[in-house]
Amino acid sequence: MDKRQLLMSELMDLCNEIIWLNKPELEAALKGVTLSEIELIEHIAMIPNANVTKLAAASYMTRGAISKLTKKLVAKDMIESYQSEHNKKEIYFRLTENGQEINTIHQDLHRSFLKRDQEVFQQMTDEEFDTIFRFIGRYRQHLKNR
Template sequence: MKDKRFILMSELMDLSNEIIWRNKPELEAALKGYTLNEIEVIEHIALIPQANVTKLAAASFMTRGAISKLTKKLLEKSIIERYQTPENKKEIYFRLTKEGEKIRKIHTDLHQRFLERDQEVFTPMTEEEYDTIFRFIGRYRHHLQKTK
């Protein structure tokens, strides 16, 4: 019999890949001209207070160099803008422009549509099932962060 850990990890990877494969055409059509990495950075800039290259790299699991390239592209597309605070003239932060907010809204609306499409999977789930899944994910992420 196969190791249950192996089976679980295979199932999680397959599920993740299947979700991406299923959603990708709709995401690409609605967000034409933007890469998935750019969309991820837009999302993080919206959610992280005083988002800078270091915070974005950590949140996206990318290098600071990769984030610098992505933010440069987004600046050129007028999706984000840079700013500094009066307290810290050295550090550069990013925020969304109005156009960036529009792109983020399209992305958020798509994810809401995906949740509605998949509602039949979530409706029968109990609080206990959610808690078990969240505990497992939390333990695994904590383990990965410890072993960096």
């Protein structure tokens, strides 16, 4: 296996290990909410005037999938739709109180995962962080250009 294959394999294994380790805690804290719903709630919290197009791009999902997911979240009273006074054609989404609560729990879990893993990050130099960020940035740009 050459270095490229080994690097990609190690990255995939790392991501899978993190997901495997975090998933039970996420599921226990956020019962009844799927990982896709949690991700969409997080995007709606972060993206100003979140609409189907913006959410699809941020989630790497189709607009149809986002439409289905937003309907589920509206039915669960986690998000609500609204229209801008300046653009009555476009439909936007924002979190309800329930959605904000889910997002807060999710963000708290992220902080606890970072705290759990802080010993790894404390050992890293700024140069190591910069190298990793440069690699990820170049790779993501390469994929976007495809």
